[in-house]
Amino acid sequence: MKVITIREGLDRLDIDLEEESGHGLTLQESKKLEEHILSKGYDRQSFVWGRSSLQIVNYVGVIQLKTFSIEVLPKVSLQESDNFMEMRKTLLMMLRESGYLKIDVNDLSRFDMVDEPLIEILASEYSKELLKELRRGVIIRYEEVQENISFLKGSIRIGEHIRENLSRNIRHRVHCEYSELSPNHLVNKIFVYANEILLNVVKNNDTRRRLELGNHLLSDVMAYQGIEERINHARLDRTEMRYDKALHIAKQIIFARSANRHSDQEYSFSILFKMNELFEIYIRSLLQKKFGEYLLDSQNSKHLLKEKWPNEGGDVLRLRPDYRLNLGEKSVIIDAKWKKLNETRPRTGVGRDDIFQMYAYLSRFDDVSCVVLIYPLTYQDDKREPANLYYEWVTDESSRKSIRAYSLSLNKREDTLEGLKRIVEELNGAES
Structure with missing residues (x-):
């Protein structure tokens, strides 16, 4: 997979019209990129298409499709060289201060992660945070269960019992509703879904190992159909707040998944931030703390x-x-x-x-x-x-x-x- 890093509002991404040079996108890849941008509803004026180039203005972050990944960084380094590591550190610092991401830049520096693309940094921090908390204990909640069983438990669902049992002359079963402690709830479903998304896009072996181990610890969590529509309803109670950082990042990972579900877009993923809005919020946060x-x-x-x-x-x-x-x-x-x-x-x-x-x-x-x-x-x-x-x-x-x-x-x-x-x-x- 090609990994391309460019500077917002400054660099142009080459589009190879005839053959693949390895430094830019092919014409087919540029078309896939345009489809992804349209499916995500990004501001089209921020993507300046030329005959053989693309410039991205006012957006920073990462776009990853099946055959390539584009990292867009702000040009804020005081060094004349293209020091992508410094730009990446600055962007992560601004995202953390502004509340978009809960990532400690100092931790990244200690583990040399700032040399990695943004998607790898995001996945690494999320997987470490999630696995740390899962090892302390999986969140288990009382969940409502409806089941047609051979003994009375909880309360009888009269309508369902008549329809499924009495109308069919089944006398040895009763349709009951009861509560039981279970890991199969919305928060854990969000973690499993985010893990599966990242396993399709990240390459770092340590990160993939942590994600797979996290899924193993959540093996009792069932499928997550329609979770995008329910994700904003996910809440943590006072005893579960240690999962707050992991849940915050997991939600952003799911929102970053493309709405396009075609098979050739299986790996499409992007998390972009409007730089003008980020800059305003960052300055406001610092002013609030200082003045x-x-x-x-x-x-x-x-x-x-x-x-x-x-x-x-x-x-x-x-x-x-x-x-x-x-x-x-x-x-x-x-x-x-x-x-x-x-x-x-x-x-x-x-x-x-x-x-x-x-x-x-x-x-x-x-x-x-x-x-x-x-x-x-x-x-x-x-x-x-x-x-x-x-x-x-x-x-x-x-x-x-x-x-x-x-x-x-x-x-x-x-x-x-x-x-x-x-x-x-x-x-x-x-x-x-």
């Missing part, structure tokens, strides 16, 4: 315009900032944008739409003195500080109202926290 006492309600919103005649419609253009910080008498708005800054471009690469949006915040929120745009810092930037002020615009009415564009290092969590701290300290200084 939670300064954060204002993010749901507080205003409308840019009001309808003059209320009967003709509602308000126009709702403005809802990503984050607001209370800095004394004034507040600041912070907005995270997953785009690349470049000092050689007009407005350092800040889009006109972004500037107009930030100006609307300044105009509509009277107590806001500054709006901050935060962009990721990449190796292409000349500056190497955790946070760098790239540009600042002031309004005509007052120099006390401004828009600032910063680049923020994502190389390490500590660098990002330090960068956010510097930004807030600069804003505090500007307010005093």
Whole structure:
């Protein structure tokens, strides 16, 4: 199987129109990939198809079909070389901080797992966590059982008993309903299903051994038809919370399975994250931990315009900032944008739409003195500080109202926290 690693929004994946070179996809594989993307309902505009290439924008993660696997990583390393290991560590750190995955990046580093593709990392962490808990004891719950048996147990199901026994003159059996302790419940079915999916896609022998052993310990768990429709109903009680991490990952593995059930798509699997949403949630999480006492309600919103005649419609253009910080008498708005800054471009690469949006915040929120745009810092930037002020615009009415564009290092969590701290300290200084 071909394993291809590319950088989101930067690299192009070659499509070999005539013959297979081993470095890209064949034309047939590209068609299978397009079918998979359509079946999963991903944003089609994020997959930029050329005549002989494909570029993936705003999605990171992994797509795996029968003959190839594509790993998409964010370009956030401060090193000029294509250090996929650093990009992978950064992505996993962001996913963990944002609550998408429960994977400890430090554990991966100790076991040299960051050199593996994302799907292998995900499967390894899941299998280790699940097997650890299964060895401590399989979850057993009281389950309702209906059975046509030769002795009375629990309560009689009158309708079923009449239909199956009395109407057929079967007098030595009774249809009963009773509760018994059993491993055959929804949570364990989810684990078995996730194990079977991963056994079809992972190659690491240690991971496969753990998955197979997990299935052996869950051998009394029966088939799992229609589990996708029931998966959100799976819950753990207080005594079962040690399984929380494994269940969290198992659910994501099942959601990642393609809806296409054709035989030639048996191995289709993808788990992709929208990078702009991930970036916003990651920054929000760090701000909450570092400056939670300064954060204002993010749901507080205003409308840019009001309808003059209320009967003709509602308000126009709702403005809802990503984050607001209370800095004394004034507040600041912070907005995270997953785009690349470049000092050689007009407005350092800040889009006109972004500037107009930030100006609307300044105009509509009277107590806001500054709006901050935060962009990721990449190796292409000349500056190497955790946070760098790239540009600042002031309004005509007052120099006390401004828009600032910063680049923020994502190389390490500590660098990002330090960068956010510097930004807030600069804003505090500007307010005093």
